[in-house]
Amino acid sequence: METLWFVIVALMLATYVVLDGFDIGAGIIYLIVGRTPAERKAVLHTIGPVWDGNEVWLLAAGGTLYFAFPLLYASSFSGFYLPLMMVLWLLMLRAIGIELRNHVPSLVWQGFFDVVFSLASALLAIFFGAALGNVIRGVPLAADGYFFEPLWTNWRVGAQNGILDWYTVLTGIVALVALTTHGALYVIRKTEPPISTRARRVTLVIWPVLLVVTLLSLAATMYARPQLLDNYHAYPLGLLVPFVVAAALGMILHGALAQKERLAFAGSTLYLAAMLVGAAFALYPNVLPASTDAAYSLTIYNTAAAHYGLTIGIIWWILGMILALGYFFFVYRMFRGKVKLEAEGEGY
Amino acid sequence: MDSALLVDRLHFAFTVTFHYLFPQLTMGLAPLIVVLKSLAIWKKDENYNAAARFWAKIFGINFVLGVVTGIPMEFQFGTNWSHFSRLAGGVIGQTLAMEGMFAFFLESAFLGLFLYGEKRLCQRAHWATAVAVFLGSWLSGYFIIATDAWMQHPVGYMRAADGSFQLTSFWQLVLNPWAGWQYAHNMSGAVVTGSFVMASIGAFYLLSRKHVEHGRMFVRVGVIAACIACIFQLFPTGDQQGRMVANHQPVTLAGMEALFQGQPGAPLVIIGQPNVQERRIDNPIILPKMLSFLTYRRWNANVQGLDQFPQEVWPENIPLLYYSYHIMVGLGTIFIAVMVISVLLLWRRKLYDSRAMLWVLLLSLPFPYIANTAGWMTAEIGRQPWLIYGLMMTREGYSPRVSAGNGLFTLLGFMGMYTVLGILFLFLVRREIEQGPVWLAEKVEPLRRVAAAD
Numbered sequence: 196m197e198t199l200w201f202v203i204v205a206l207m208l209a210t211y212v213v214l215d216g217f218d219i220g221a222g223i224i225y226l227i228v229g230r231t232p233a234e235r236k237a238v239l240h241t242i243g244p245v246w247d248g249n250e251v252w253l254l255a256a257g258g259t260l261y262f263a264f265p266l267l268y269a270s271s272f273s274g275f276y277l278p279l280m281m282v283l284w285l286l287m288l289r290a291i292g293i294e295l296r297n298h299v300p301s302l303v304w305q306g307f308f309d310v311v312f313s314l315a316s317a318l319l320a321i322f323f324g325a326a327l328g329n330v331i332r333g334v335p336l337a338a339d340g341y342f343f344e345p346l347w348t349n350w351r352v353g354a355q356n357g358i359l360d361w362y363t364v365l366t367g368i369v370a371l372v373a374l375t376t377h378g379a380l381y382v383i384r385k386t387e388p389p390i391s392t393r394a395r396r397v398t399l400v401i402w403p404v405l406l407v408v409t410l411l412s413l414a415a416t417m418y419a420r421p422q423l424l425d426n427y428h429a430y431p432l433g434l435l436v437p438f439v440v441a442a443a444l445g446m447i448l449h450g451a452l453a454q455k456e457r458l459a460f461a462g463s464t465l466y467l468a469a470m471l472v473g474a475a476f477a478l479y480p481n482v483l484p485a486s487t488d489a490a491y492s493l494t495i496y497n498t499a500a501a502h503y504g505l506t507i508g509i510i511w512w513i514l515g516m517i518l519a520l521g522y523f524f525f526v527y528r529m530f531r532g533k534v535k536l537e538a539e540g541e542g543y
Numbered sequence: 544m545d546s547a548l549l550v551d552r553l554h555f556a557f558t559v560t561f562h563y564l565f566p567q568l569t570m571g572l573a574p575l576i577v578v579l580k581s582l583a584i585w586k587k588d589e590n591y592n593a594a595a596r597f598w599a600k601i602f603g604i605n606f607v608l609g610v611v612t613g614i615p616m617e618f619q620f621g622t623n624w625s626h627f628s629r630l631a632g633g634v635i636g637q638t639l640a641m642e643g644m645f646a647f648f649l650e651s652a653f654l655g656l657f658l659y660g661e662k663r664l665c666q667r668a669h670w671a672t673a674v675a676v677f678l679g680s681w682l683s684g685y686f687i688i689a690t691d692a693w694m695q696h697p698v699g700y701m702r703a704a705d706g707s708f709q710l711t712s713f714w715q716l717v718l719n720p721w722a723g724w725q726y727a728h729n730m731s732g733a734v735v736t737g738s739f740v741m742a743s744i745g746a747f748y749l750l751s752r753k754h755v756e757h758g759r760m761f762v763r764v765g766v767i768a769a770c771i772a773c774i775f776q777l778f779p780t781g782d783q784q785g786r787m788v789a790n791h792q793p794v795t796l797a798g799m800e801a802l803f804q805g806q807p808g809a810p811l812v813i814i815g816q817p818n819v820q821e822r823r824i825d826n827p828i829i830l831p832k833m834l835s836f837l838t839y840r841r842w843n844a845n846v847q848g849l850d851q852f853p854q855e856v857w858p859e860n861i862p863l864l865y866y867s868y869h870i871m872v873g874l875g876t877i878f879i880a881v882m883v884i885s886v887l888l889l890w891r892r893k894l895y896d897s898r899a900m901l902w903v904l905l906l907s908l909p910f911p912y913i914a915n916t917a918g919w920m921t922a923e924i925g926r927q928p929w930l931i932y933g934l935m936m937t938r939e940g941y942s943p944r945v946s947a948g949n950g951l952f953t954l955l956g957f958m959g960m961y962t963v964l965g966i967l968f969l970f971l972v973r974r975e976i977e978q979g980p981v982w983l984a985e986k987v988e989p990l991r992r993v994a995a996a997d
Contacts, residue, residue, distance in 0.1 A: 265632025272621025
């Protein structure tokens with residue numbers, strides 16, 4: 196039962212990263228691919244109707260984490276106190292950047308919110324990457340299941356680490372680069388030249404960087420936390436993951452070069468999903484490893500809620516999921532197709 | 544009081560109070576927008592469609608603010624109240640997660656369609672998206688109330704050996720009797736805000752002689768809805784809520800009324816200042832025996848006073864509790880008077896020309912917000928010193944590793960951020976009100992579609 200909920204929470208988080216990833220990515224490249232006010236408006240059009248729904252996956256995943264693994268939620272949210280609060284502020288700034296920009300037809304107003312939106316998107320990508328880096332590297336848990344990390348200490352991977360050290364900065368950069376790629380490929384799919392041409396140029400420039408930081412992060416993870424390889428030794432099936440990542444990278448490059456938009460976007464989706472599955476696979480059954488003493492690590496077993504609640508949760512979770520997928524299918528169908536430059540008049 | 548505890552309490556109080564300024568209007572406006580949209584289709588009158596579109600714009604701005612200030616609420620259970628989350632997450636995590644799964648997905652999926660999809664949808668489908676948004680926002684309200692109701696009146700749980708609370712009955716949690724009346728009271732409170740705002744803006748248009756046609760419509764719909772909601776707010780919902788408090792939290796009731804001495808035939812204090820040191824009310828104006836009657840329907844019933852409970856379970860801040868409760872009840876009574884008179888004038892066809900009454904409606908705008916906030920303060924301050932009533936103290940629930948300094952840092956950050964958000968909100972809403980519905984109708988222009996489609 197705990198394993199099932201581990202899979203569910205991991206899948207919901209992966210869905211969040213894939214979905215909100217493309218609108219965060221579109222935000223990162225927003226100022227580069229959209230030069231004129233009309234072009235910027237067109238880029239916003241591509242994410243306008245869906246970004247809020249995408250972000251709900253974060254809330255739904257957070258809520259599910261809360262009820263399925265209360266101790267994990269309590270320990271990690273209070274331990275990562277400062278960066279989480281900053282994530283909240285960034286989410287707020289990004290949301291008002293998107294939503295309030297078009298309410299006032301003024302170049303000053305819109306120019307201001309354009310920068311707010313783009314900057315908040317880029318910082319969010321880095322924060323999320325660093326957060327995942329923290330979970331993989333481990334945190335200084337004490338015997339009572341709590342910890343508190345300052346933002347940085349000595350930038351080294353050790354027992355008394357901060358949120359930021361060289362390893363988590365690296366994972367932050369990986370997330371930034373990966374979401375930039377993902378967002379650029381989404382923008383290519385949803386726009387026409389000249390916006391899509393610029394987004395394609397971004398993809399071709401960023402792809403080699405993505406390849407390098409992916410390899411670097413792999414090497415760094417093996418150095419910073421060699422125990423993560425245990426699961427791969429125990430269950431060789433997991434070794435498929437690196438191959439999927441490699442194939443996804445190939446799909447992105449081939450799709451971008453041969454102008455196969457769908458293939459390229461499928462590639463970046465697969466890349467994000469495979470990286471996250473790989474991390475979850477390596478962590479299991481740990482959910483928050485301790486950098487202090489392995490005995491203090493939080494696992495799915497010592498953090499889960501009681502069985503009755505988990506069982507009843509499965510029932511309503513499946514029901515809710517069916518409904519949610521229904522809405523998503525409907526909304527994406529309503530807003531399918533390319534956004535044209537002259538599409539004025541509606542809110543987006 | 545340990546200062547980290549104080550900071551964490553202020554942190555939650557500040558963020559939740561600011562947050563709830565927005566959902567109360569979205570939840571209150573949602574059914575009114577459905578009403579306007581239905582009238583547009585039923586009467587084939589495009590004026591109602593323009594009105595629905597205008598309120599949808601106000602709704603949309605409010606919704607954004609509600610979402611961005613709401614996300615921190617879900618986070619704060621973990622960041623600032625980790626020990627509470629650790630112990631109670633297995634129970635209240637259920638309702639909070641269900642809010643995400645059932646309400647947020649529904650709301651977010653259809654809000655985009657409702658706000659921006661009118662051209663792509665036929666009128667009936669557009670009406671359906673308005674209903675979906677209404678259902679989503681009201682469902683969201685229920686799950687939050689069910690969460691709070693469990694903290695006020697815990698049911699369907701058992702306590703494990705490690706002190707954590709484990710769910711034993713899903714249906715008891717979801718159908719908590721406390722949640723039913725609290726929900727009805729809270730939602731009609733939201734409708735009070737929504738309808739007062741609508742009537743107030745209508746009065747503004749009539750007094751400034753702009754958008755007169757819509758001004759009348761807003762006053763009419765707003766006043767009728769407000770009158771129903773205000774009366775429903777007192778009876779049965781407020782009355783039943785009060786009796787629940789009397790039955791399950793008698794010490795809270797004593798604190799709300801600042802009834803220091805329990806007595807048969809207890810009086811109701813209308814105005815007066817609680818003097819906790821001297822255990823009495825200063826400068827009281829009272830209605831004799833009224834409290835006994837209202838609580839137990841008998842003039843000489845015995846009402847328990849604070850003296851009958853040990854002081855460590857008294858609500859910690861009795862004056863604030865007393866004032867919150869009295870401000871809520873006092874404003875609620877005035878609301879009923881204002882709206883009953885308005886409806887009578889409307890019925891006699893005098894309201895649109897009664898400048899005095901229109902001024903009253905215009906200036907009434909902030910007061911439903913104050914009443915709703917005071918109501919929530921009554922519920923939450925009244926529950927103190929308990930975090931989960933009778934089971935877990937507030938001082939046992941906060942995050943043990945988050946220092947007061949870190950908490951204050953983010954509290955100040957939120958204060959700054961929310962100041963900016965508040966200014967942006969007022970600026971944008973003022974613009975929309977200035978432009979008004981007619982301008983909007985000219986701009987979007989699919990006005991004759993209903994007539995053409997039917």
